Amino acid sequence: MTADTITAADIRINARWLIPVQPFGVVWEHQAVILQGSQIAAVLPQAKADQTYRARETIDLNNHVVLPGLINLHGHTAMSLFRGMADDLPLMTWLNDHIWPAEGKFVSEQFVLDGSRLAMAEMLRTGTTTFSDMYFFPEITAQAAHDVGMRAQVCFPLIDMPTVWGSGPDEYLRKGAALIEQWRNDNFIMPAIGPHAPYTISDQPLRSAVALSAQTGAAIQLHLHETAFEVEDAIKNSGKRPLARMAELGVLGSNTQCVHMTQIDASDIEQLASSGAHIVHCPESNLKLASGLCPVQQLIDGGINVTIGTDGAASNNDLDLFGELKTAAMIAKVVAGDAAALSAHRALEMATMNGARALGRDHELGSLVAGKLADLIAVDLSDPYLQPVYDPASHLVYSNHGRAVSHSWIHGVPQLQDGRLTRIDVPDLMLRVSDWHKQIIS
Numbered sequence: 218m219t220a221d222t223i224t225a226a227d228i229r230i231n232a233r234w235l236i237p238v239q240p241f242g243v244v245w246e247h248q249a250v251i252l253q254g255s256q257i258a259a260v261l262p263q264a265k266a267d268q269t270y271r272a273r274e275t276i277d278l279n280n281h282v283v284l285p286g287l288i289n290l291h292g293h294t295a296m297s298l299f300r301g302m303a304d305d306l307p308l309m310t311w312l313n314d315h316i317w318p319a320e321g322k323f324v325s326e327q328f329v330l331d332g333s334r335l336a337m338a339e340m341l342r343t344g345t346t347t348f349s350d351m352y353f354f355p356e357i358t359a360q361a362a363h364d365v366g367m368r369a370q371v372c373f374p375l376i377d378m379p380t381v382w383g384s385g386p387d388e389y390l391r392k393g394a395a396l397i398e399q400w401r402n403d404n405f406i407m408p409a410i411g412p413h414a415p416y417t418i419s420d421q422p423l424r425s426a427v428a429l430s431a432q433t434g435a436a437i438q439l440h441l442h443e444t445a446f447e448v449e450d451a452i453k454n455s456g457k458r459p460l461a462r463m464a465e466l467g468v469l470g471s472n473t474q475c476v477h478m479t480q481i482d483a484s485d486i487e488q489l490a491s492s493g494a495h496i497v498h499c500p501e502s503n504l505k506l507a508s509g510l511c512p513v514q515q516l517i518d519g520g521i522n523v524t525i526g527t528d529g530a531a532s533n534n535d536l537d538l539f540g541e542l543k544t545a546a547m548i549a550k551v552v553a554g555d556a557a558a559l560s561a562h563r564a565l566e567m568a569t570m571n572g573a574r575a576l577g578r579d580h581e582l583g584s585l586v587a588g589k590l591a592d593l594i595a596v597d598l599s600d601p602y603l604q605p606v607y608d609p610a611s612h613l614v615y616s617n618h619g620r621a622v623s624h625s626w627i628h629g630v631p632q633l634q635d636g637r638l639t640r641i642d643v644p645d646l647m648l649r650v651s652d653w654h655k656q657i658i659s
């Protein structure tokens with residue numbers, strides 16, 4: 218071996234186990250991940266890496282499994298400040314009597330900044346590297362995510378009624394177009410359009426949303442078929458299922474993400490599959506609000522891309538995507554009546570590759586492959602609740618919770634080191650959260 222065959226690299230991560238997600242379903246042992254700037258330069262056996270790379274920094278993760286960073290495809294980040302404020306209530310009572318009044322009273326630019334940072338701290342701590350947000354003052358969330366260095370799809374809200382962010386659809390669309398213009402070529406921030414739900418928005422603004430998406434390439438994300446009541450009410454009033462109305466208006470397409478979809482019949486599956494729309498499954502929010510159960514395995518069998526999200530912390534009540542995966546896998550089995558439904562590897566794929574695909578970034582995110590962006594995490598399996606290790610993929614989905622995540626990198630930058638956040642001042646953040654708590658309960 219001569220010196221000129223050795224390549225210099227920035228970071229070498231030695232992993233006891235590695236789940237690359239591509240190829241699907243494999244667990245490799247004693248691997249090295251080589252990072253060069255923002256990218257993964259190589260994934261290869263450690264013995265081979267000794268001969269080919271010399272890294273500026275080597276990190277030994279001898280009890281850990283390394284995998285792609287998780288993608289949380291649906292949430293309302295600032296609502297973390299409402300965590301645990303109103304529980305054990307059905308969706309419409311929860312919204313009408315608790316969430317919407319509290320939002321009217323407290324939500325401001327500062328609320329969104331502090332709430333988003335609280336959510337990002339929790340998500341980074343539990344293995345998420347990319348998230349999607351849908352909330353008021355999206356320009357604040359976009360800037361906050363960019364400052365921390367997290368990847369975020371930021372959906373501006375679109376709804377018929379006036380809110381703290383604007384007077385109605387015209388103003389939301391105008392501000393939203395400016396948000397898209399500001400961030401559309403950014404590597405971290407993906408601006409998108411967030412119509413709240415079919416029952417809160419009329420046809421004309423939806424047509425404008427479709428036009429804006431076609432013009433700019435921005436994705437559309439909306440809550441859809443969240444409850445049986447939503448679907449029954451729409452049929453009673455218009456004779457149409459909400460999904461059919463969305464299809465007629467041009468809302469459904471390969472750049473559209475449908476959140477929830479707990480109410481599904483054969484016509485829905487056909488419509489979703491032919492449109493190329495993506496599903497964002499939020500099982501814990503659906504359970505907590507008694508909304509219903511999304512038939513994940515049936516959708517996957519229908520050729521539909523299913524991703525996962527936590528929804529906001531006010532209806533979950535955490536943003537731990539590993540916990541969400543366990544719930545998703547468990548529900549999928551009961552709903553399908555088949556213990557083989559949504560296996561551990563399929564669940565991990567849902568939170569990585571499938572999320573990247575829905576964002577239109579599967580060529581650079583979602584798996585540990587040379588040439589992709591260096592967004593990855595490590596989970597420490599040495600705790601008693603994760604021992605012994607027969608199959609790390611099984612542990613990640615069925616035994617783990619997010620607190621075992623020890624390291625993460627986004628764009629090659631360390632975000633979590635031995636469980637410590639590197640880019641968020643947690644003590645300062647906790648003081649701000651405590652101030653909001655005092656205001657909200659007074």
Ligand SMILES: [Zn+2]
Nearest residue numbers: 292440528529
């Ligand atoms: Zn939601």
